[in-house]
Amino acid sequence: MATEEVNRPPSLPPYPEMIMKALEALNDKNGSNKSAISKYIESSYGELPAGHSALLSHHLNRMKESGELMFWKNNYMKRDPNAPPRRGRGRPPKPKVPLPPDTVLSPPRPRGRPPKDPNAPPKPPKAKVSAGSGRPRGRPKKISRSTAAGNSAPSGRPRGRPPKAKPSLPEVSVQQ
Template sequence: MAAEEVNKSPPLPSYPQLIINAIEALNDKNGSNKTSISKYIESKHGDLPAGHSTLLSHHLNKMKETGELVFWKNNYMKADPNAPPRRGRGRPPKPKVPLPPGMVLSSGRPRGRPPKDPNAPPRSPKPKLPSGSGKPRGRPRKMARPEGGIGGSSTSVTSASVRPRGRPPKVKASALTQPEAINERTA
């Protein structure tokens, strides 16, 4: 039993405490880098966990974010208690003026266009107001062509003779290579 008690080492303090102790013991005015902190902890506490470097990095970053440590020129040092708190990125928020007691803030209108009322009666179209010149505004509507063509004849033209809109389709090469098509072209 006595041999078991001798082999047991005192429990390892928490990593933040180990880091603070290492920085205080190294006592460098420019702070201590990660390697020197790690070597100091290894020299004082021989039985460290397998992921010591990962744990050390994690706790150093965590302590840096919370403001316990200051990271400057690749060195960590204890934060000065008299120093002003560090600001985040971006513009600081405007100070809020406190409301007098008894005054309640009204909830403002929500953003965006309000939804249409499904129970509202349908609206009639707006009446057209006459413009100063008597003509309607904008481009005039395209007039329908008479079916007889330019001459104005009343006979209806078959839809095959009326050209469709757009570019005509390409002529297929296979139709031109047939002997009948070649004879027609030469004649």
């Protein structure tokens, strides 16, 4: 900031003051853009420092962040003193209920799962509890057909589809 004051000729007022005068003089209801403000300052004050555009941009951004100016549709305008303060993006935080002054707060719980107690006695294994009926849970196991039919001895035929019969060639008799 010291370099800004050194670069500025002694006859010039501070940049925020020049910006506010420019906005008042331009008096546009939709605000004024940066080039209009710059042209007004150049015409009013004449001799400007070499980095005028950079200084103007810096001060406009700073005034916008501090809330002195409002930026909308690429135009800068003075903030209405009766307007409610603008809120930021996203959902607003929930209002905090004040606690009585004599309340003592406990420290917050640490994140994650608490560690196991090494001195705790081991727990006995849990017994399986049936669901009420004598059947086990899930799909029943597949029973092969041979055991279901009661024939434990296999038949003479092999399993599966029989092979395709090969056509036999007609016998050709050879005459002598």
